[in-house]
Amino acid sequence: MNTATVPASGSIRRRLIVQLVAGAAVLAALLFFVVQDLSRRLAENAQDNVLIASATSISDAMRVEGQAITVDIPYSALSMLGSVSDDRVFYAVLIDGELLTGYENLEGPEGGGAATGRYAGDDVRVVAVERTLSVAGTLREARVIVAQTRSGQQAVRATIAQVAATLGVGFFVLSVVSGILAANAAVRPLRRLTGSIARRGPDDLRPVTAPAPQEMLPLVSALNGFMERLKASLSRSEDFIAEAAHRVRTPLATVRTQAEIALRRVERPENRAALREMIRAIDESSRSAGQLLDHAVVTFRSDTLEQTAIDLQTLAEETAERLAPLAEMRDIDLIVAEDSMPAPTRGDPILLTSALRNVLDNAIKYGPEAGRVTMRSYVEDQYAILSVEDEGKGFPDGEQALTGRFARGANVGGIVGSGLGLTIVEEVVSTHGGQLILRNHPEGGGACVLLCLPYLP
Amino acid sequence: MRAALLALFTLISPVASAYEIEDRTLFAATGATADVTLKVLSTADTDVFAPILRSFQADNPSVAVDYITVSSAEIMVAVVEEQEAFDLVISSAMDLQIKLSNDGYAQPHRSSATQALPDWAAWREEVFGFTREPASIVLSRAAFDGLDLPRTRPDLIRILRENPDRFRGRIGTYDIRQSGLGYLFATQDSRNSETFWRLSETLGSLGTRLYCCSGAMIDDVEEGELAIAYNVLGSYATARLDGGDSSVIVLPQDYVTLMLRSALIPANAAHPDTAGALVDHLITDALGDDLPDRPFPALLPMGQDAATAPSPIRLGPGLLVFLDRLRRENFIRAWEASMLQ
Ligand SMILES: Nc1ncnc2c1ncn2[C@@H]1O[C@H](COP(=O)(O)OP(=O)(O)O)[C@@H](O)[C@H]1O
Ligand SMILES: [Mg+2]
Numbered sequence: 001m002n003t004a005t006v007p008a009s010g011s012i013r014r015r016l017i018v019q020l021v022a023g024a025a026v027l028a029a030l031l032f033f034v035v036q037d038l039s040r041r042l043a044e045n046a047q048d049n050v051l052i053a054s055a056t057s058i059s060d061a062m063r064v065e066g067q068a069i070t071v072d073i074p075y076s077a078l079s080m081l082g083s084v085s086d087d088r089v090f091y092a093v094l095i096d097g098e099l100l101t102g103y104e105n106l107e108g109p110e111g112g113g114a115a116t117g118r119y120a121g122d123d124v125r126v127v128a129v130e131r132t133l134s135v136a137g138t139l140r141e142a143r144v145i146v147a148q149t150r151s152g153q154q155a156v157r158a159t160i161a162q163v164a165a166t167l168g169v170g171f172f173v174l175s176v177v178s179g180i181l182a183a184n185a186a187v188r189p190l191r192r193l194t195g196s197i198a199r200r201g202p203d204d205l206r207p208v209t210a211p212a213p214q215e216m217l218p219l220v221s222a223l224n225g226f227m228e229r230l231k232a233s234l235s236r237s238e239d240f241i242a243e244a245a246h247r248v249r250t251p252l253a254t255v256r257t258q259a260e261i262a263l264r265r266v267e268r269p270e271n272r273a274a275l276r277e278m279i280r281a282i283d284e285s286s287r288s289a290g291q292l293l294d295h296a297v298v299t300f301r302s303d304t305l306e307q308t309a310i311d312l313q314t315l316a317e318e319t320a321e322r323l324a325p326l327a328e329m330r331d332i333d334l335i336v337a338e339d340s341m342p343a344p345t346r347g348d349p350i351l352l353t354s355a356l357r358n359v360l361d362n363a364i365k366y367g368p369e370a371g372r373v374t375m376r377s378y379v380e381d382q383y384a385i386l387s388v389e390d391e392g393k394g395f396p397d398g399e400q401a402l403t404g405r406f407a408r409g410a411n412v413g414g415i416v417g418s419g420l421g422l423t424i425v426e427e428v429v430s431t432h433g434g435q436l437i438l439r440n441h442p443e444g445g446g447a448c449v450l451l452c453l454p455y456l457p
Numbered sequence: 458m459r460a461a462l463l464a465l466f467t468l469i470s471p472v473a474s475a476y477e478i479e480d481r482t483l484f485a486a487t488g489a490t491a492d493v494t495l496k497v498l499s500t501a502d503t504d505v506f507a508p509i510l511r512s513f514q515a516d517n518p519s520v521a522v523d524y525i526t527v528s529s530a531e532i533m534v535a536v537v538e539e540q541e542a543f544d545l546v547i548s549s550a551m552d553l554q555i556k557l558s559n560d561g562y563a564q565p566h567r568s569s570a571t572q573a574l575p576d577w578a579a580w581r582e583e584v585f586g587f588t589r590e591p592a593s594i595v596l597s598r599a600a601f602d603g604l605d606l607p608r609t610r611p612d613l614i615r616i617l618r619e620n621p622d623r624f625r626g627r628i629g630t631y632d633i634r635q636s637g638l639g640y641l642f643a644t645q646d647s648r649n650s651e652t653f654w655r656l657s658e659t660l661g662s663l664g665t666r667l668y669c670c671s672g673a674m675i676d677d678v679e680e681g682e683l684a685i686a687y688n689v690l691g692s693y694a695t696a697r698l699d700g701g702d703s704s705v706i707v708l709p710q711d712y713v714t715l716m717l718r719s720a721l722i723p724a725n726a727a728h729p730d731t732a733g734a735l736v737d738h739l740i741t742d743a744l745g746d747d748l749p750d751r752p753f754p755a756l757l758p759m760g761q762d763a764a765t766a767p768s769p770i771r772l773g774p775g776l777l778v779f780l781d782r783l784r785r786e787n788f789i790r791a792w793e794a795s796m797l798q
Contacts, residue, residue: 072784075648079775086581088559089774093783101783120561 020179032168039160043153048114055129055146085152094143108145122149205231238296245293252286284416291420302431312343312377312386337376343384345453347432355428358421363390383452394440394447476534480526488518499547529637542725544732550637552776558583563721570737580772586717587743588753593691594707600684609711627684632667642688644779657795715769
């Protein structure tokens with residue numbers, strides 16, 4: 001069988017992994033940035049809240065004394081800023097834009113609120129709170145600005161960024177691992193199916209029945225359908241061959257009968273010789289047709305192998321009896337050896353008979369006239385063995401492929417044959433889980449064929 | 458060389474230093490050579506601080522120390538206004554130290570010693586507390602003859618009100634307009650309890666005398682000039698009254714104000730590393746057991762659980778509040794109104 005090489009268009013597993021990993025990377029990066037942004041906002045918010053509380057408490061402490069506004073900065077207004085971090089603190093109280101007390105040139109967002117800015121060489125978060133006071137009938141705009149450096153906030157953010165990074169990397173690694181596992185798991189049923197089909201024997205066309213994932217069911221059922229069709233078409237062609245062989249054999253039998261009748265009537269020796277030659281050719285043709293039929297039967301029956309108990313000794317004796325007329329035609333003695341012993345196995349009697357008949361047929365064909373063909377059954381190494389020996393020239397040297405279809409050896413000479421005999425034998429033996437051994441008798445004697453079948457008492 | 462330098466110093470210093478120096482002592486290097494001369498600006502008296510410097514020099518023989526004693530207010534003049542470069546500033550006025558750090562006049566210092574400091578004893582890795590000193594009341598036993606010794610401020614107020622003639626003109630306390638430490642103690646008193654203003658009224662009504670420093674007050678109690686010295690540094694009192702039986706130091710039981718003496722390295726220090734070593738020395742000393750030759754109490758309360766002991770004034774931005782111009786003016790006005798009747 002030749003395997004057509006199909007070009008691979010990528011790998012599902014690799015594609016799955018790449019997609020999962022890419023997705024995980026995007027998610028991890030997203031996670032990192034979201035956590036970081038959130039933490040920045042939370043930290044900023046927390047700082048803003050304290051700053052606003054501080055500025056508000058200063059603003060609330062403002063009072064009018066005589067004609068002037070004064071303020072006693074509450075202790076808590078600044079100490080609360082120190083409770084969160086060791087950041088520098090600046091404040092200013094302005095009345096109508098003029099510094100009442102606090103740090104000079106400290107600027108906050110107009111109209112109140114929080115902002116980020118710089119003061120005294122540092123990044124600061126600064127808030128402003130505004131209030132209108134009435135002093136001696138005139139309205140005065142009071143503005144309280146409180147600022148704090150941001151190293152505490154930055155430290156918190158650095159910690160959170162580190163946590164976020166660890167989280168992101170951890171998430172990514174986890175996703176990659178689980179992605180690879182998932183991809184492998186996804187591809188595993190495919191591999192299993194491939195394996196189960198690759199392990200099958202050449203004629204095993206049974207449907208796949210092992211459970212498969214839902215997504216693979218169409219593939220499996222398509223495969224099963226395909227094998228069904230293949231099997232149907234195979235059996236159709238076997239049927240066809242069987243039918244053809246049968247159709248050829250029946251008229252041949254009629255012709256042979258007619259030839260024999262004619263032979264009896266004809267007196268002249270040259271006419272008799274011609275008729276005998278004709279009968280021989282008819283026999284050969286019908287044997288070939290029979291082998292074609294046998295072969296078709298073997299292929300067909302081996303799908304659902306029968307398991308009958310069979311003793312090879314009995315089989316040898318029965319077959320010897322049946323083939324005796326054929327052997328007699330060449331004056332050949334077809335015997336079962338005295339030292340044979342019962343060799344039980346299990347299998348299909350029709351197939352095994354057909355195999356043995358083909359072996360004996362060869363032995364009679366390739367053995368010398370008036371020779372002897374010996375069958376012997378015995379048990380050895382858990383094998384029930386039936387050997388067939390003849391006294392011919394044996395198998396030609398160096399030919400291994402005699403069991404191939406229509407394969408014939410170099411030693412055939414004028415002997416007619418189809419090359420199917422040993423093919424049938426080999427197929428029968430191997431469907432029964434046995435082994436066919438072809439060898440020659442060590443002392444120059446003829447061929448020795450061993451049918452080794454499982455010993456099953 | 459050094460002599461020449463010193464001569465130069467003396468020549469130019471009247472011009473350069475507008476701040477008022479109380480005392481200036483050079484602790485020459487104990488080793489063969491003087492690699493570094495640390496310029497230390499401090500509020501602690503030279504003789505009080507000398508043992509610490511000597512033990513530091515024992516470990517660092519090539520370091521000479523130029524020790525300059527000033528009042529805490531003068532530190533601000535020297536560092537902020539004059540911008541003169543010092544290697545270390547040591548002060549008992551915690552609020553001023555915080556202000557220096559907050560306003561960017563200090564530089565951070567990080568070491569295993571500073572890491573060992575409890576949280577409350579340091580700020581921004583720039584201000585490091587190394588003592589824990591209570592504000593106490595020193596009483597002359599003779600003056601209280603026949604009277605119970607006061608244990609709390611309300612006690613004291615009651616005794617003063619009941620015996621105005623016995624104590625008139627014989628009470629001393631800080632002039633908070635002159636002394637940074639006095640101002641710190643007074644403002645903390647005012648935060649802690651309303652009693653402060655009642656006490657001030659009472660003290661004012663009895664013609665209380667105002668002092669610049671703890672030392673002078675204690676001396677006057679010793680000599681019988683004063684019957685009561687209020688808000689005196691307990692550590693100085695213990696040192697000066699050693700052995701004597703005529704005076705008694707009272708830690709008020711209603712509340713005790715605990716001050717941390719602290720050190721910081723100015724941003725423009727010429728030898729910040731050596732200054733850092735001296736800071737580490739102060740901290741290691743402060744965290745150790747109270748050594749007999751150590752002039753200051755240890756940072757952690759002796760024999761007391763740190764968690765239950767009264768906590769000292771917190772180093773933090775809250776201290777900036779009383780340095781606010783308006784707040785200070787208002788506070789001093791109120792204080793003057795009650796104290797100088
Ligand atoms: N008993 C035998 N002695 C010698 N050669 C044999 C014998 N049996 C088979 N062979 C060789 O094996 C070949 C294949 O046998 P087979 O498949 O039966 O084909 P066929 O007999 O039709 O030629 C034969 O052509 C022959 O060369
Ligand atoms: Mg044959």
